Amino acid sequence: MSVRDLAWQTIRARKAGFVGAFLAVLCGTAVVAACGILMESGISSGVPTQRYAGASVVVGGHQTVKPPDVAAIESQQVTEQPPLAASAANRISGLPGVRAAIGEVSFPADVITESGPVTGKPSFGHNWAASALAPFTLRAGAPPSAPDEVVLDAELASRAGVSIGGRVKIATTGGPVSYRVSGIGAGFSRQSTVYFSDARAGALFGRPGQVSAIGVLAENGTDPGDLADRIEETLGAKQVSVTSGGERSTVEFRDVGQTRTILIGISGSFGGTVLMVTVFVVTGTLALAIGQRRREFALLRAIAATPKQIRKLIGVETTLVAAIAAALGSAAGIAVAQGLRSAFAAIGVVPTDFALTIGPLPLVAAFLLGLGAARVGAWAAGRRPSKISPVEALGEAAVERRELGKARVFTGGVFVALGVGASTVPLFVRSEDAGALSGVSALLLVVGLALLGPKVVALAVRLIAGPLSRVSRVGGYLAAANTRANTRRMAAAVTPLMLAVGFAITNFFSQATTTAALQEETRLATTADQVLTSTTGRLSPEVAEAARRVPGVAAATSVVRTTIFITRAEGDGKAVEKKPAQGLDGAQARGPLDFGAVQGNFADLSRDTVALSASEASWLDKKIGDPVEFFFADGAPANLRLVATYERDFAFGDFVLPAALAREHTTDRMDSSVLVRLAPGGEGAAAGLRGLAGQYPGLTVGGKEAVQSADRGDASVQFWVNLVAIGVILAYIAISVGNTLVMTTAQRRREFALLRLVGTTRGQVRRMMRAEAFVVTGIAIVVGSLIPVLPLAVLSIGFTGSPVPAGPIGVYLGIIGAAALLGLLSLAVSTRLGLRARPIDAIGLRE
Numbered sequence: 001m002s003v004r005d006l007a008w009q010t011i012r013a014r015k016a017g018f019v020g021a022f023l024a025v026l027c028g029t030a031v032v033a034a035c036g037i038l039m040e041s042g043i044s045s046g047v048p049t050q051r052y053a054g055a056s057v058v059v060g061g062h063q064t065v066k067p068p069d070v071a072a073i074e075s076q077q078v079t080e081q082p083p084l085a086a087s088a089a090n091r092i093s094g095l096p097g098v099r100a101a102i103g104e105v106s107f108p109a110d111v112i113t114e115s116g117p118v119t120g121k122p123s124f125g126h127n128w129a130a131s132a133l134a135p136f137t138l139r140a141g142a143p144p145s146a147p148d149e150v151v152l153d154a155e156l157a158s159r160a161g162v163s164i165g166g167r168v169k170i171a172t173t174g175g176p177v178s179y180r181v182s183g184i185g186a187g188f189s190r191q192s193t194v195y196f197s198d199a200r201a202g203a204l205f206g207r208p209g210q211v212s213a214i215g216v217l218a219e220n221g222t223d224p225g226d227l228a229d230r231i232e233e234t235l236g237a238k239q240v241s242v243t244s245g246g247e248r249s250t251v252e253f254r255d256v257g258q259t260r261t262i263l264i265g266i267s268g269s270f271g272g273t274v275l276m277v278t279v280f281v282v283t284g285t286l287a288l289a290i291g292q293r294r295r296e297f298a299l300l301r302a303i304a305a306t307p308k309q310i311r312k313l314i315g316v317e318t319t320l321v322a323a324i325a326a327a328l329g330s331a332a333g334i335a336v337a338q339g340l341r342s343a344f345a346a347i348g349v350v351p352t353d354f355a356l357t358i359g360p361l362p363l364v365a366a367f368l369l370g371l372g373a374a375r376v377g378a379w380a381a382g383r384r385p386s387k388i389s390p391v392e393a394l395g396e397a398a399v400e401r402r403e404l405g406k407a408r409v410f411t412g413g414v415f416v417a418l419g420v421g422a423s424t425v426p427l428f429v430r431s432e433d434a435g436a437l438s439g440v441s442a443l444l445l446v447v448g449l450a451l452l453g454p455k456v457v458a459l460a461v462r463l464i465a466g467p468l469s470r471v472s473r474v475g476g477y478l479a480a481a482n483t484r485a486n487t488r489r490m491a492a493a494v495t496p497l498m499l500a501v502g503f504a505i506t507n508f509f510s511q512a513t514t515t516a517a518l519q520e521e522t523r524l525a526t527t528a529d530q531v532l533t534s535t536t537g538r539l540s541p542e543v544a545e546a547a548r549r550v551p552g553v554a555a556a557t558s559v560v561r562t563t564i565f566i567t568r569a570e571g572d573g574k575a576v577e578k579k580p581a582q583g584l585d586g587a588q589a590r591g592p593l594d595f596g597a598v599q600g601n602f603a604d605l606s607r608d609t610v611a612l613s614a615s616e617a618s619w620l621d622k623k624i625g626d627p628v629e630f631f632f633a634d635g636a637p638a639n640l641r642l643v644a645t646y647e648r649d650f651a652f653g654d655f656v657l658p659a660a661l662a663r664e665h666t667t668d669r670m671d672s673s674v675l676v677r678l679a680p681g682g683e684g685a686a687a688g689l690r691g692l693a694g695q696y697p698g699l700t701v702g703g704k705e706a707v708q709s710a711d712r713g714d715a716s717v718q719f720w721v722n723l724v725a726i727g728v729i730l731a732y733i734a735i736s737v738g739n740t741l742v743m744t745t746a747q748r749r750r751e752f753a754l755l756r757l758v759g760t761t762r763g764q765v766r767r768m769m770r771a772e773a774f775v776v777t778g779i780a781i782v783v784g785s786l787i788p789v790l791p792l793a794v795l796s797i798g799f800t801g802s803p804v805p806a807g808p809i810g811v812y813l814g815i816i817g818a819a820a821l822l823g824l825l826s827l828a829v830s831t832r833l834g835l836r837a838r839p840i841d842a843i844g845l846r847e
Contacts (some may be wrong), residue, residue: 025325028278029370033333035271036362042263045357049248050188055215056224060251074575077261082634083210097222103211104130112169123192127201133215141183151195153187283377314382322374330363347720415448423791426798438791442506501784512807517799525651528592528675538670552682555591558659565631581655583662592675596647610640611656613649632665777823
């Protein structure tokens with residue numbers, strides 16, 4: 001009989017024993033496959049193009065930040081649309097197969113009614129010549145020919161209540177201007193559209209000699225891919241982004257490129273954590289399943305089976321079960337990926353119309369990783385059974401081995417040391433990445449303690465066995481005796497529940513602490529009395545200057561929220577890192593804002609200068625007057641002079657730019673908000689600020705809490721992203737918890753039968769198991785709650801100065817309550833099932 005035939009016979013005879021491993025591999029593979037699908041979608045997916053639907057090829061500014069010494073895989077997607085030279089259209093027009101090359105300009109254009117800006121979809125203005133790229137067809141009227149004429153899409157015209165020949169106010173980068181509606185045409189689903197005459201659109205775009213993109217109309221019979229290659233060769237791949245097919249939407253829609261970057265980042269970090277947890281859970285489940293077959297392996301060793309044969313048998317069994325589970329899990333990963341996409345769309349991380357790419361590569365990779373995790377688990381779990389000597393085999397089969405191997409103890413100690421070391425990072429590095437390390441450190445501590453599990457459980461059992469035996473004369477005594485004698489079995493039940501508790505507590509409260517530190521520092525840093533925002537989410541740059549002219553206003557600064565990119569060393573190479581940044585009016589900023597300890601002079605923050613946080617300046621080894629090199633949000637390189645450093649990096653980020661300079665490198669060229677500080681006795685200025693709403697419709701005036709709300713927006717999205725990811729991992733861990741607890745109880749059917757045959761009643765057995773359930777859940781909750789203490793305390797000290805992490809106590813109570821309920825129910829249900837068989841029948845069952 002071959003090893004494979006013997007493995008199949010064993011699987012058929014021990015179906016219940018392999019169910020746990022099957023479920024662990026299936027669920028883990030499904031989550032890994034979902035992460036792979038999200039990553040592939042981040043690389044190649046998007047939404048259908050709309051304004052460029054009629055163009056065969058779309059040329060935009062270079063969409064990635066990739067310095068010459070950085071590998072492509074380490075580059076970053078730009079966060080703002082980079083412009084490109086309008087003259088490129090002339091070069092493209094002369095290429096074979098090109099019928100026309102049309103430059104398009106795009107800029108904010110909000111239609112204003114008596115009740116304020118028309119909201120619902122973002123609204124943008126374009127030049128009429130670019131309407132041929134859609135193509136945008138007129139339903140009625142004529143194209144705009146005069147500077148004061150526009151064409152609206154039908155939906156926008158309906159919401160604005162205007163028709164052909166009517167007048168409509170439109171605000172671009174300044175106050176609203178009246179235009180005549182010359183035509184109405186079909187619209188687009190993702191944006192509202194206003195077409196201006198070509199000359200007027202170019203003036204409103206405000207970037208002479210540049211365009212947002214160039215759409216290329218091909219001659220009949222021309223292959224778009226070949227044409228794109230010719231254009232790329234002509235213009236240079238490092239200068240522009242040439243797209244065709246589905247890639248055209250990355251130039252049209254800024255959020256598509258950002259979404260793809262976000263999905264790659266989420267799936268990479270999330271997938272790595274899931275894979276680590278999967279290997280850990282699968283290994284633990286297989287170790288438990290193999291450990292339940294001690295008598296079988298002892299007998300095989302006694303009849304001369306070699307260690308290699310036993311390891312091969314375990315490997316073949318695991319491969320057969322894991323292959324089926326991994327195949328089903330890969331297919332189930334499609335549903336998990338769709339669920340994650342829907343969850344991310346609901347919290348605003350990805351567009352609702354962003355489609356997933358479901359190809360074979362992520363499914364095959366997940367299958368191989370799931371199978372590999374199972375083989376690793378089988379190798380680790382099969383080492384000890386394969387080494388039992390024939391003489392000791394049967395004796396060891398009857399008694400649980402007490403000591404741990406030296407390699408396991410050493411490995412567990414290494415993981416604990418790594419976890420402790422990682423938890424100290426927030427004391428030295430104050431950033432969100434450092435906060436994320438708290439979750440990693442807790443996971444390392446859990447893995448380390450799991451490897452040392454029998455020792456940890458034995459210590460806990462010694463502390464509670466005495467009181468437990470006195471709780472109930474029979475049930476408590478039996479539970480205490482069982483926990484003393486079977487610390488390995490107890491550790492197998494405790495570990496996944498401990499992992500769930502520690503993982504959930506650490507990740508929730510580390511995020512809560514980071515968010516609380518951000519909010520508190522923002523509160524301390526904001527000395528503004530009034531904050532000006534807009535219902536459209538963007539303010540004209542004129543608003544800040546208008547606010548300064550209001551009597552009673554001491555200072556008013558524009559706030560332009562943006563990002564920058566820096567290169568950093570990573571191993572033997574370099575990578576591009578994205579960082580948040582703000583644009584401020586240097587001469588005005590010290591009034592509405594408190595930067596903490598400042599070196600240099602913020603009043604010098606203008607044009608080609610920059611201010612850095614003290615920690616970033618130290619990291620980059622920069623002093624006042626030194627040049628600072630980085631890349632703007634649209635990918636343009638920068639070399640600015642350092643004029644000031646500041647302390648409060650959580651509130652302002654690591655880079656503060658002149659508002660005008662930051663604005664130049666954003667797509668909209670608008671402000672995010674305006675912060676206003678009133679002069680002493682200038683309380684009446686609030687009324688004057690509210691009066692600006694007549695000049696700039698949609699403008700709102702609020703208190704300083706509006707700044708914190710804006711900051712909480714990004715933090716809130718990140719919080720929910722992490723919560724969704726953590727929820728999926730916890731759901732997998734919860735399945736493994738129930739799985740493990742059921743397996744540990746199911747193996748005790750003969751034990752239950754023996755207790756029944758010597759006179760123990762069903763009620764006494766249930767009380768014994770109830771007591772053991774309280775011990776298991778109690779140890780898991782206590783140890784799981786202690787694991788995050790060090791990472792969270794260090795994180796809180798580093799970020800807030802207090803050792804107590806932020807977050808509601810109700811969440812902690814909910815976590816431990818859910819863990820207790822899961823543990824107690826799993827053991828109660830499996831105990832009831834184990835007692836269903838008659839003792840005389842169960843006593844003859846094989847172990």
